[in-house]
Amino acid sequence: MSASGGTKAIVAALVANLAIAVAKFVAFLFSGSSSMLAESVHSLADSGNQALLLLGGKKAKREATPQHPFGYGRERYIYAFLVSIVLFSVGGMFALYEGYEKIKHPHELTNWYWPVGVLVFAIIAETFSFRTAIKESNVLRGKRSWKEFVRHAKAPELPVVLLEDLGALVGLILALGGVGLALLTGDSVWDGVGTLCIGILLILIALVLAAETKSLLLGESAGVEETEKIETALVDGDTVTRIIHMRTLHLGPEELLVAAKIAVRHEETATEIAAAINAAESRIREAVPIARVIYLEPDIYSETEAAKGPDLDATPGGPTPSDAGH
Numbered sequence: 001m002s003a004s005g006g007t008k009a010i011v012a013a014l015v016a017n018l019a020i021a022v023a024k025f026v027a028f029l030f031s032g033s034s035s036m037l038a039e040s041v042h043s044l045a046d047s048g049n050q051a052l053l054l055l056g057g058k059k060a061k062r063e064a065t066p067q068h069p070f071g072y073g074r075e076r077y078i079y080a081f082l083v084s085i086v087l088f089s090v091g092g093m094f095a096l097y098e099g100y101e102k103i104k105h106p107h108e109l110t111n112w113y114w115p116v117g118v119l120v121f122a123i124i125a126e127t128f129s130f131r132t133a134i135k136e137s138n139v140l141r142g143k144r145s146w147k148e149f150v151r152h153a154k155a156p157e158l159p160v161v162l163l164e165d166l167g168a169l170v171g172l173i174l175a176l177g178g179v180g181l182a183l184l185t186g187d188s189v190w191d192g193v194g195t196l197c198i199g200i201l202l203i204l205i206a207l208v209l210a211a212e213t214k215s216l217l218l219g220e221s222a223g224v225e226e227t228e229k230i231e232t233a234l235v236d237g238d239t240v241t242r243i244i245h246m247r248t249l250h251l252g253p254e255e256l257l258v259a260a261k262i263a264v265r266h267e268e269t270a271t272e273i274a275a276a277i278n279a280a281e282s283r284i285r286e287a288v289p290i291a292r293v294i295y296l297e298p299d300i301y302s303e304t305e306a307a308k309g310p311d312l313d314a315t316p317g318g319p320t321p322s323d324a325g326h
Helices: 003-031 034-060 075-104 113-141 146-152 157-185 189-218 224-234 270-287 303-307
Strands: 240-252 255-264 291-299
Touching (some): 075 240
16 A cells, blocks of 8 residues: 555545534534434544554654664554554444433434434535545455455554444444434334444454454465565576565565575586575565565475475475475
8 A cells, every 4th residue: 555545545534524523513412312422432533443443654764773673564563453442342232222311211302403414414524534535445445345455454453444434434324314314203213212222333444454464464365466466576497497485574664574485406516596585585575566575495305395285394484385495
């Protein structure tokens, strides 16, 4: 994900949510609608989430240190995970509590035009924010479906903003439905029901975000396309004859570690092998620019050893069943 694209979507969402949070809270004060209170807290939590994403992006740019030799790229994953926690606890749990209280102790809505007017304004503002996130995501999504984009994106910001904006739009519709039914039926319990639905929606989105960012925190490999490019760049058919086994790991959204054991010809000199390794590293970086940390270990390929199958002690985690032996 380009930093500018992600930042543009985050800032658009932040501006929209701050304006909407203020408007919703004013509507709550005038109408007493629990849906509006839940939605104002939801928008405030979303604003805090966007601030967290911006902070994570800034911290991730710090230079590597002896204590953190691979840099701070994963800061973006950590702050994205914090967003899911905030969305779950502040947004979702508060909405569930407020909805329960409203159903248990219903209060008549007053000045109904305040919540309705604010909700219409909020839907327009959120639509603008959602449109910006979709536009920025389409640049990176390519031919992938939206589900695949959210599940496999290595940069967390755009998927987070997309899901937040989607949740906000659906939540606004639920709030409008709750307020509308309360006005039509004269029973303000519907306002509480709308608030409960908002809480359930936010918790579901938070769980999806938590699962995806957890996977990134644990460490994900390069995508299929990038892996194929690296494999093609590694083997030159001259000195480097094949890949014995290879590991890739995202150190951050835009920084990839590549570690591989490569087969070289036994008659090659150390000087020739060193030159071949340097050339292979250059080819990898040209094919996949985010492959910034590369470790290549030369070895002599052996059909006999390969026939024994993968050696689980060959590398941390062991080679995959599709890897050859040496």
